[in-house]
Amino acid sequence: MNKLGGEVSSIKFFTGKFGNKIDEDGLLSESIFGPIHDFRCKCGKLSLESCDSGKVCDRCNVICASSDLRIKTFGKITLVFPVIKPTKRKLFKKIVGKDHKHLLDPRKADALAVTSRYLSCSLDGLELNVVDTLAQVPFNYIIPIRITGIYSFILALKFANEVLNSSAAKELFDKKYIIDIIKVLPPDIRPVIKDPKKKNEYRYAEINKHYISLINQNNLNLSSRDVARAKEKDWFERLKYNLDNNIDDELVDPIIPEYDRASARYQYYVDLIYESVFKNISGKTGFIRSSILGKTIEFSARSVVIIDPSLEPYKIKVSRKILYKLWFPYFLYYLANYKDIDYNTLFDNYTQFENYDSHKEIFSEFLNWFCSEQNQNMVNECKETPSVKILIKKRQQEQEQKDDIFE
Numbered sequence: 001m002n003k004l005g006g007e008v009s010s011i012k013f014f015t016g017k018f019g020n021k022i023d024e025d026g027l028l029s030e031s032i033f034g035p036i037h038d039f040r041c042k043c044g045k046l047s048l049e050s051c052d053s054g055k056v057c058d059r060c061n062v063i064c065a066s067s068d069l070r071i072k073t074f075g076k077i078t079l080v081f082p083v084i085k086p087t088k089r090k091l092f093k094k095i096v097g098k099d100h101k102h103l104l105d106p107r108k109a110d111a112l113a114v115t116s117r118y119l120s121c122s123l124d125g126l127e128l129n130v131v132d133t134l135a136q137v138p139f140n141y142i143i144p145i146r147i148t149g150i151y152s153f154i155l156a157l158k159f160a161n162e163v164l165n166s167s168a169a170k171e172l173f174d175k176k177y178i179i180d181i182i183k184v185l186p187p188d189i190r191p192v193i194k195d196p197k198k199k200n201e202y203r204y205a206e207i208n209k210h211y212i213s214l215i216n217q218n219n220l221n222l223s224s225r226d227v228a229r230a231k232e233k234d235w236f237e238r239l240k241y242n243l244d245n246n247i248d249d250e251l252v253d254p255i256i257p258e259y260d261r262a263s264a265r266y267q268y269y270v271d272l273i274y275e276s277v278f279k280n281i282s283g284k285t286g287f288i289r290s291s292i293l294g295k296t297i298e299f300s301a302r303s304v305v306i307i308d309p310s311l312e313p314y315k316i317k318v319s320r321k322i323l324y325k326l327w328f329p330y331f332l333y334y335l336a337n338y339k340d341i342d343y344n345t346l347f348d349n350y351t352q353f354e355n356y357d358s359h360k361e362i363f364s365e366f367l368n369w370f371c372s373e374q375n376q377n378m379v380n381e382c383k384e385t386p387s388v389k390i391l392i393k394k395r396q397q398e399q400e401q402k403d404d405i406f407e
């Protein structure tokens with residue numbers, strides 16, 4: 001049975017005769033990501049917030065809790081073959097070097113088998129490099145595992161860590177730069193909806209597709225999981241024996257290139273998942289700038305100005321409406337200091353909504369004052385640039401003072 005935050009193992013969203021029941025092992029599972037309905041388990045046995053809150057139903061295994069869980073609970077997919085964490089690729093590029101950079105590119109996996117490369121580990125365990133031949137380099141041990149892809153590369157690193165006790169390799173595993181668990185985003189931020197036009201088809205956020213591909217790979221390779229672990233143990237023992245007895249023998253096994261190809265596919269989909277997460281977070285249309293930061297640019301305006309080319313640059317003007325936006329801080333300063341308008345009124349009447357038309361007259365008055373020569377010195381005094389934030393602060397202070405008097 002699945003637990004909250006558990007393993008997603010099915011490629012189906014829905015199951016059942018009519019395809020309307022959520023697959024509890026799938027990407028929309030209620031037992032993994034939390035209930036769809038507030039404080040109601042899937043079967044309905046637990047449905048009272050007051051007495052069942054926090055309990056897990058023994059029939060459907062869904063927790064009785066707020067449906068908010070579905071926006072913050074991550075699931076996971078455990079990979080049969082480990083991959084390189086896409087955000088740490090730079091580190092691995094250093095080990096691989098320029099000549100072998102294709103090694104880290106899963107799309108070029110097929111071209112790799114032709115040439116030979118090996119991992120060289122310095123005797124102090126601090127340095128790792130990929131080299132062309134098995135020919136000995138002073139103060140380095142060359143691991144006799146032919147690297148033909150991501151799997152064999154990670155295998156060589158594993159050997160450096162487990163058998164040679166290389167601290168550089170240990171770091172890669174300890175800090176989880178090589179990963180075998182991928183987190184699955186909460187379902188409410190990667191929506192799946194039924195296609196209104198086609199029956200039994202769904203439209204969904206792109207990332208769901210990549211998760212499905214990954215689960216597919218897992219189901220295909222599941223039988224290799226234990227075989228690979230057992231083989232690795234065998235190989236390492238053999239290599240260790242060779243190492244202790246000074247036997248030069250390269251590890252050859254026809255299964256390795258096969259695992260390499262499987263690993264490349266894993267790497268490919270994991271890369272896509274990371275890419276699509278970053279695409280959704282960063283940039284102008286990303287989640288942070290569109291939903292979290294909100295309006296970060298105060299006092300700006302945008303407009304297309306088409307000018308008569310015969311005009312001199314200083315003759316180009318902007319409309320008062322735009323100027324109202326651009327000079328809003330100075331306008332507020334003027335109102336506060338020269339018109340004696342208190343901050344409460346300023347905040348309520350001027351900053352809460354933009355309305356040039358109702359302040360037209362007082363704004364022209366401000367412009368005249370601002371542009372008149374006798375006021376130039378006063379304008380220069382205006383060093384503290386007022387902003388909406390400062391205004392809110394001052395308003396709070398004023399309000400507190402008022403409250404104090406009132407009490």
Ligand SMILES: [Zn+2]
Pocket residue numbers: 041042043044045046057058059060061062
């Ligand atoms: Zn239940």
